[in-house]
Amino acid sequence: MAVYKRRYTPYTGSLTPEWSRFFVLTRYALADLFNSRFFVLLLVLSLVPCLFFAGYIFIANNKTVQLLLPMGPADMFSVEARFFTIVMIVQTQAAFLLNCWVGPVLIAGDLTNGALPLFLSRPFGRADYVLGKLAVLGLLLSAATWVPCLLLFTLQAGLAKDGWIWSHLWMVVPIVLCSAIWILMLSLISLAVSAWVKLRIVATGVVFILFFIPAGVGEMFNSIMGTYWGRLLNFSYMFRLILAKGFRGPSVRLLGSLDWNEIPIPAAWGVLVFVCLLSLLILDARLRAREAVRG
């Protein structure tokens, strides 16, 4: 199909492997996102707390600086499980905000423009499509959660002495695993909302509502019924339970109202798995090349 000949010619060149094509969606979506200054600002802001945490680690490992600070005993600076739990909580909340901005536009745009038949009329399935969109959120939210957490862990390991790394290496697992759980849940929820609600503002609002309204309803239920099972509707709380368990719970007492005896960990897992499955069901129902109208 050379331009100068203005003739159609079939393509006879090489093709990319089928398994890798989902990443085309990811690449294009990321390119579009990074064209937005607001998004770049949001991403940078989500990483700002890490600078403070890095400063904390530096001070915790530098006796000279500690002596210069008018803050009481030097041993108040400790970088242990509690510190990384706090880092994780802060960063997962930053990831939540990032997700609220990015997630709702990922599928809604394609649905509004009727572009799904174009994707699905190629050797590209619905699973590839979802995977491509999930990868966008996966990469971005990773950049705000486990990646900076591991960098902080590495920084601490580098600055600390006496084999700190070997005695704390187990923390890598909860950092990565809990981040992965949070990222997966957030991504699936926002993609499901994006597949359902086409307006960005509304979709962002719905993501917020899904996290805060059920939590409020749950607390009301607890107050009225005198129980604590209403907290099952608080997804963030369920995640924190799992996070605290991952970081060997009792060391993270400062996490406010966490009470180990209330909601069993399997129930917390069950809620998160249920939310993920429900989101997948919504995606399955909405992501169709053609809708069949009943009647």
Place this chain on the structure above:
Amino acid sequence: MMNPTIELNGLEVQLGGRTILHGLTGVLKSRAIGLLGLNGAGKSTLINTLLGFHSPSKGSARILGLNSHTNGKALRSLVGYMPENDAFISKMSGVRFVRYMAEISGLPPDQAMERAHEAFVYVGLGEARYRPVGTYSLGMKQLAKLAQAIAHGPKVLILDEPTNGMDPPARQRLIELIREIREANDICLLLSAHLLRDVEETCDEVLILRNGQIASICNLVEERRANRKFLELETVGAEATFTSTLEGLGCECAVFTNGRIKVVMPDSVEIREVFKVAADRGVQIRRMNHRRDSLEDIFLNAMEQTGAADGRI
């Protein structure tokens, strides 16, 4: 032996609890196939089923031997699809949109970019390729959709109502493009259209649907050939000797009142021989209509026959 382009084997499709396609069976072997039917006849459902968007409740559909349901991915790797409705990514520039689609079809990024530019120039949108697709006019969007359908070099091109919303010159240009694509390459074409002329100008074979059933499968090339010498004459002074002489040449004649004669001529007889016989016999030919069965005739006939079969017409 080469596989038929489209093979339908008792294809039944149900959507939303209703049967849309009722056991379609037929083989279409031509490289350019037109899909005709009234609104709601099941054309788009058939296309969507061929693309694997809908699963057959019974039977099967194949394109170039590949089952649309069980070999969906392999089949779609051969297909370029231009949907009927708006389908694009409005904020992307035209060329980026086509490149994106080509990459999803498996072209490496540099090749996809090259082919996207070529496709855009080819369909005549070269000047507008850097503008966001959302700013295009309806006709330009149709061309952009065609560009994304051909950029990855498909073996089967499925066009659903490609000339919808286009003005006559743009329509003509698009039809020429489609003809060019078809003639220049080993590409199969399935074109669904309301405008019979679009199908007539681009296709060799036509599948006519009515109420989800096949009303007719017609090879236009053979039809054209068969009706090449179908004459309607209005004569003065024609006697039996005139028609018997024509019959002696191998023609079939039917004589009506007022000197009207219908003549179906074999391939070996030219029209000038009819004039010669008329001159020899002193017959005046006042009017001659050298008429082929147009697609419109075939379409209306198919509608009428199936309607009669249904007891509705």
